[in-house]
Amino acid sequence: MSELQMRVSDEDRERAAQQLQRAFTEGRLTQLELEDRLEIALTAKTYGDLLGLIEDLPVEQSQGGDVVELESKNGAVKRSGDWAVPRRLRVASKYGSVELDLSEAVVDHPVVDIELDLTYGSAKIILPEGGVVNVDAFQSDWGATKTSDIPSRRRHGSLYVVISGQAKYGGLTVRYPRRRWFTH
Incomplete structure (x- = not known):
């Protein structure tokens, strides 16, 4: 399934509606165009539906909080x-490993996109129990991509993590938290 076929959230619809309203106030859309596009935006089911409404508008510059970038050289x-x-x-x-443990993290989004750019190093991502991962857009030149028994098909109510990018000399492991056994 392509990203354009993925279903959108209420937040995605609202963001598109806000972008359309800004375009109207800037004089980029007429009143009739705004009304037509808003109707479609508020009933959109997929990202493809929304993209068709805003692809002829300038890209928003104010989404700095939308993407977080982490970088390390060594x-x-x-x-x-x-x-x-x-x-x-x-x-x-460039020369280090990446470990992202989402098992105890605060995740306010049903879908999380993680883009990895690794040169010499591997990545380990730990999902909360029931989480789902799609690694179809991740490529490892000299390493393996392991997802254990984690499903890749999106499930209602479960965190869906989409991992893309590449590793030149390293791999990717995605797993659930290790179970702790306590003895009395």
């Missing part, structure tokens, strides 16, 4: 515990 990039996961995350590491 050290490891690590996030774990109680941290806020952005909707889109870009991680670049």
Whole structure:
């Protein structure tokens, strides 16, 4: 399934509607065009539906908070515990590893896009129980991509993580948290 066929959220519809309203106030759309496009935006089902409404408008410059970029040249990039996961995350590491533990993180989005750019190093991503991952857009030149028994088909009510990008000399492992066994 392509990203254009993925279903949109209410937040996605609202963001598109706001962009259309800004275009109207800037004189880029007529009143009739705005009304027609808003009707479609508020009932859109897929990203493809929304893209057709805004592709002839300038790209918003005010989405700095929408994408978070993490970068390291020599050290490891690590996030774990109680941290806020952005909707889109870009991680670049030249000589280090990447570990993103989402199992205890605050995730306010049903879909999280993670783009990896790794040269010498591997990535490990830990999903919360029930999370789903799509690694179809990730390429590893000299390493393996392992997803254990994690499903790749999107499920209603489950976190859906889409991982894209590449690793030149490293791989990608996606797993659930390890179960802790306690003895009494």
